[in-house]
Amino acid sequence: MSEEKIKISVKNITKRFELMKTRSEKILNMLSFSEKKDRAFWALKGVSFDVFAGEAIGVVGLNGSGKSTLLNIVSEIYPQTTGELTINGNTSIISIGAGLKPALTGRDNIQLKLLMSGLTKKQIKAVAPTIIAFSELGDFIDQPVKSYSSGMKAKLGFSIMAHTDPDIMIIDEALSVGDSTFANKSFEKIREFKAQGKTIFFVSHSAGQVKQIADRVIWMHFGEMREIGETAEVMPHYEQWQKDFNKKPKKEREQYIVDMKAAQKKFSATDIAVQQLNLTIPEANDSSRVAREQRKELESQKDKLIKKATKQTQKQIQNTKFGILNWLVILVLVGLIASTSTHALADSQNKRDEKAIKLKNKRDDKQKAIQKKPSTSDTQKKSSEQSVQSSSSVVENSEAVQQEPTPPLDVNGNGIPDDQETDTTVADSSVVPAPAVPVVPYTEPVAPAPVVPQTPAAPSDSTVSENNGTSTTTAPSDSSNSVSSDGTSSGNDGNGVTP
Secondary structure: HHHHHHHEEEEEEEEEEOOOOHHHHHHHHHHHHOOOOOOOEEEEEEEEEEEEEEOOEEEOOOOOOHHHHHHHHHHHOOOOEEEEEEEEEEEEEOOOOOOOOOEHHHHHHHHHHHOOOOOHHHHHHHHHHHHHHHHOOOHHHHHHHHOOHHHHHHHHHHHHOOOOOOOOEEEOOOOOOOOOOHHHHHHHHHHHHHHOEEEEEEEEOOHHHHHHHOOOOEEOOOOOEEEEEHHHHHHHHHHHHHHHHHOOOOOHHHHHHHHHHHHHHOHHHHHHHHHHHOOOOOOOOOOOOHHHHHHHHHHHHHHHHHHHHHHHHHHHHHHOOOOHHHHHHHHHHHHHHHHHHHHHHHHHHHHHHHHHHHHHHHHHHHHHHHHHOHHHHHHHHHHHHHHHHHHHHHHHHHHHHOOOOOOOOOOOOOOHHHOOOOOHHHHHHHOOOOOOOOOOOOOOOOOOOOOOOOEEEOOOEEOOOOOOOOOOOOEEOOOOOOOOOOEEEEOOOOOHHHH
């Protein structure tokens, strides 16, 4: 086959995992300078092969041999540690529950996977019923995937993958858990893809399924590719090894597995370099001194090449570790960030201080302006206070005027109040004084106290007797009795004549 039909090319692929118990231990290992705390496990120890268009490749091996790791790298789920990988086309992987969201229903997972594959909503609406019918899930299609069994998950995953039309199909033990009816239907679909020229990777522990589908077989053995070739050649070798291994005692089998796992841990960059260089020194038939010197020179050159390749491989492996130079760069960056942040904080603080000073000056200027020129509210307050004081003084004056006693009336000016005078009172002088005017105290003109008008009594008629020099005072006309000068009273006969 020509290289134009190569779909996948794998060259010296390795995969290294860190066997750390906790996350903090992983971080400390990443920041360490040396490999003293390095607990590496090489799941793949240098795998190389090519796959052509239209081929179905079966992958077999014991559990922990690196089958799933290899397919995850081919499907670009995670990268390889070293080596080169070339893929010509788009891949789609299916394993038990791979890529399915447990909280979503089967229908929602179909829509999500098709959207991720680049299909439009119109295309999804057209192809979704076909996927549901192929999966044979019935009413369970609207139930959450977390309630599915492993066989139901495999049916849903394979149905979605089979209808997304990928160039490279990767099936990782997905059909080994389903029923025989669905498995036969899936195999027919895989044959259709093979006829269309699509590439298929198939992982299974069932030798019958592998023989039924695969054109070639890759035998993975504890991180190494032990054999690759036609199905009719490799599968008998694998089955025979299984029979021989199972015949061994249990302790021997367990010890064999422990030794192979230890070899995966001891695998190093030097081994990778040797595999990449693939240098072989031919055995010299001549045992002469010249031949021995040439062999030594070739071996020294080989060692130099291996050391150089080892250093390059170590750099590639330890790309996630921090060396001294990396720490120096980080310290310089931290120092620059700290200095710039310090200056920035100082500048911002100075700006805040300046702004606060300006605000304070503005407030002081406003207060000074207010003190120099009182506001209208203050003047209104003062005028209202003055009006209140004047009104209170007026009220006090009016109350004082009302409380001051009014002097008794004395019309005839004889010193005896009119309400205390009797009819026997005799005037001592012949001159009748003018009626006295009541004295009213002065009050402010703002609110004068009300003055009760008083009607002055009519002056009495005083007559002087010529005979005896005594005077007789005549009471007002409404009086019925009069007092004579000698102290006797005389009655009025009604005609106003005194006898």
